[in-house]
Amino acid sequence: MQTILALSALLPFGLAASSKLNYCSLLGPVFPPPIQLSDSPDFIAATKDLSAILHDAIHGTSSLSSMFKSNETSFTLQIFSAKDESALFESYHTSQAVQAYKAGVKSIDENTVFRIGSASKLITVLLLLIEKGESAFNEPVAKYVPEIREAVAAMRSNTTQQRDAIDFLNWEHVTIGQIASQMSGVLRDYGFLDLAPMISKPASSGLPILPKSEIPPCGTTSACSRTEFFRGLMAGHPVVPAGSTPIYSNAAYQILAYAMETMTGQSYQSMLSKNLIDPLGLKGFSYSAPSASEGIIPDPIYWALNGGGETPAGGLYSSTKDMASIGRAILSNRLLPDCIKRRWMKPDTHTGSLEFSVGAPWEIYSYTKDSRVIDLYTKAGDLGGYSSMLALSPDHNVGFTILAAGVGTTEAVAGLSDVVTNAILPALEDAGKAEAKTKFEGVYKSSQTNTTISISTDEGPGLKVDSWVRDGDNMFTVLSAIEGSSVNSVRLYPTGLLAPGEISFRAIIQDLTASQGIGPITRSCSSWELEDGKVYGNIGIDEFVFTVDSCGKGTGLSPRAWRDYLVHQH
Numbered sequence: 001m002q003t004i005l006a007l008s009a010l011l012p013f014g015l016a017a018s019s020k021l022n023y024c025s026l027l028g029p030v031f032p033p034p035i036q037l038s039d040s041p042d043f044i045a046a047t048k049d050l051s052a053i054l055h056d057a058i059h060g061t062s063s064l065s066s067m068f069k070s071n072e073t074s075f076t077l078q079i080f081s082a083k084d085e086s087a088l089f090e091s092y093h094t095s096q097a098v099q100a101y102k103a104g105v106k107s108i109d110e111n112t113v114f115r116i117g118s119a120s121k122l123i124t125v126l127l128l129l130i131e132k133g134e135s136a137f138n139e140p141v142a143k144y145v146p147e148i149r150e151a152v153a154a155m156r157s158n159t160t161q162q163r164d165a166i167d168f169l170n171w172e173h174v175t176i177g178q179i180a181s182q183m184s185g186v187l188r189d190y191g192f193l194d195l196a197p198m199i200s201k202p203a204s205s206g207l208p209i210l211p212k213s214e215i216p217p218c219g220t221t222s223a224c225s226r227t228e229f230f231r232g233l234m235a236g237h238p239v240v241p242a243g244s245t246p247i248y249s250n251a252a253y254q255i256l257a258y259a260m261e262t263m264t265g266q267s268y269q270s271m272l273s274k275n276l277i278d279p280l281g282l283k284g285f286s287y288s289a290p291s292a293s294e295g296i297i298p299d300p301i302y303w304a305l306n307g308g309g310e311t312p313a314g315g316l317y318s319s320t321k322d323m324a325s326i327g328r329a330i331l332s333n334r335l336l337p338d339c340i341k342r343r344w345m346k347p348d349t350h351t352g353s354l355e356f357s358v359g360a361p362w363e364i365y366s367y368t369k370d371s372r373v374i375d376l377y378t379k380a381g382d383l384g385g386y387s388s389m390l391a392l393s394p395d396h397n398v399g400f401t402i403l404a405a406g407v408g409t410t411e412a413v414a415g416l417s418d419v420v421t422n423a424i425l426p427a428l429e430d431a432g433k434a435e436a437k438t439k440f441e442g443v444y445k446s447s448q449t450n451t452t453i454s455i456s457t458d459e460g461p462g463l464k465v466d467s468w469v470r471d472g473d474n475m476f477t478v479l480s481a482i483e484g485s486s487v488n489s490v491r492l493y494p495t496g497l498l499a500p501g502e503i504s505f506r507a508i509i510q511d512l513t514a515s516q517g518i519g520p521i522t523r524s525c526s527s528w529e530l531e532d533g534k535v536y537g538n539i540g541i542d543e544f545v546f547t548v549d550s551c552g553k554g555t556g557l558s559p560r561a562w563r564d565y566l567v568h569q570h
């Protein structure tokens with residue numbers, strides 16, 4: 001009978017140490033989310049590095065200094081987890097310029113109120129999901145917005161409009177879901193930032209002088225009324241056909257909020273109080289401007305600017321503490337059932353950039369760590385001297401928020417977000433691995449079937465099955481026979497399925513020496529297509545379940561198709 005054969009002996013020399021290996025893990029976490037981050041040496045080291053980078057940025061000696069003017073831009077940063085009520089890391093920088101601001105605070109902290117710009121869109125969809133789940137996503141927006149219903153009716157009886165897709169959006173088929181995920185094709189804004197009212201001498205700018213009827217009467221200094229908004233919207237041109245490609249639109253979100261008000265019979269403001277501000281006890285979050293003494297105010301005009309119907313697209317106010325509370329509440333399913341959150345936190349469309357996808361209204365950045373992809377679900381926002389970012393990593397149950405005020409805040413928030421992402425995502429992976437190592441590493445044995453499985457962690461993702469011998473048989477050989485191809489790697493990944501005292505994993509069973517492919521089809525991982533593909537008596541050979549004690553430490557392991565239960569040896 002065969003003796004225990006360590007997997008490494010099957011691999012060509014040096015292969016195990018290569019970082020180029022494609023482990024082909026599934027989308028999603030490769031370790032259970034870390035829960036003891038405040039004690040994690042990996043995370044603590046990352047926050048030390050981050051502090052040093054922020055210190056250098058503030059003192060003008062880092063690569064960030066081209067993106068961030070320390071004397072003119074103030075910012076706050078909090079990193080938080082679903083588990084911890086207090087921030088895992090926080091940083092507040094008040095620029096020198098604040099001393100010259102005519103109103104507002106002179107020193108910023110977690111309670112200072114900022115405008116969050118388009119991060120408001122995330123709140124709008126959150127409210128919709130709390131109120132209605134996703135049931136409305138496939139409904140036509142015309143069902144809930146009378147002005148759009150009229151446009152649909154007008155087009156039905158007007159062949160000029162039907163034939164002219166360049167000038168007329170076919171509203172009939174535009175859905176709530178397309179609006180939420182920026183797939184409606186509708187124009188970006190009506191009135192807001194239109195150059196016509198802002199350029200005092202068009203002729204000297206190389207622009208023609210427009211008749212008054214073509215200059216938006218609203219949207220720059222005063223909000224458009226609902227009538228003005230729809231008149232302008234319908235006269236404007238669509239950008240692309242609905243459903244073709246994401247095109248960012250503030251106007252679409254204004255329409256979404258009108259639809260939500262009809263759908264729920266409530267005003268946006270009461271939905272906001274009922275579903276978010278009251279349940280989470282938010283003190284620095286509001287629809288209208290709070291007292292100036294609460295806020296940082298680079299420009300009183302933008303602080304007070306009432307966006308009217310466009311507020312749900314970009315006008316809300318928040319403190320850093322409240323943004324973190326909202327992020328935590330999303331991660332911990334406090335506001336939405338887990339099933340809805342899982343569907344919501346997925347892309348709805350790609351963009352022209354491989355690492356950038358779009359949800360409703362998530363801006364999803366794919367970060368590659370070793371061979372695996374970590375998706376960061378974010379929403380950023382800008383409004384006259386303010387920028388914001390809320391970013392969540394569902395794989396780790398961790399997020400961060402950055403609010404900035406002053407000059408060049410868009411670049412500052414983008415640059416700071418990258419700095420935070422680069423610092424913490426690898427550390428979160430490492431922290432998850434370190435926790436998994438303490439909980440699951442070791443030898444598991446069954447004397448009944450004389451089976452031994454040895455589990456470890458290494459430089460790769462997931463739990464590595466080092467060896468697996470059952471009654472003298474090397475199971476890698478058995479798996480090779482079952483798969484009909486060489487198996488030299490068995491790694492276990494959490495599925496997210498839990499039962500009392502149990503945590504489920506699935507194995508990726510593969511040949512790590514296989515060719516890396518010659519094009520998109522052979523290069524892409526097919527593991528998601530192959531999971532649960534080989535079953536024995538209706539149980540996948542890749543199904544593994546750990547039993548765990550009250551601290552989450554593995555007490556036993558079952559390779560379920562074999563009907564074995566192995567006890568963790570100490």
Ligand SMILES: *[C@@H]1O[C@H](CO)[C@@H](O)[C@H](O)[C@H]1NC(C)=O
Pocket residue numbers: 071072096097
């Ligand atoms: C900030 O620093 C820049 C460059 O050193 C300078 O031009 C600018 O006037 C400073 N702004 C303030 C508000 O101090």
Ligand SMILES: *[C@@H]1O[C@H](CO)[C@@H](O)[C@H](O)[C@H]1NC(C)=O
Pocket residue numbers: 158159160161
């Ligand atoms: C059809 O629509 C066009 C463009 O809006 C408009 O000019 C025209 O008057 C409409 N025709 C009828 C019959 O309503």
Ligand SMILES: *[C@@H]1O[C@H](CO)[C@@H](O)[C@H](O)[C@H]1NC(C)=O
Pocket residue numbers: 001002003004450469471472473
């Ligand atoms: C269990 O298997 C090992 C080889 O893997 C063998 O040496 C040992 O004798 C077996 N024990 C029993 C009780 O069969």
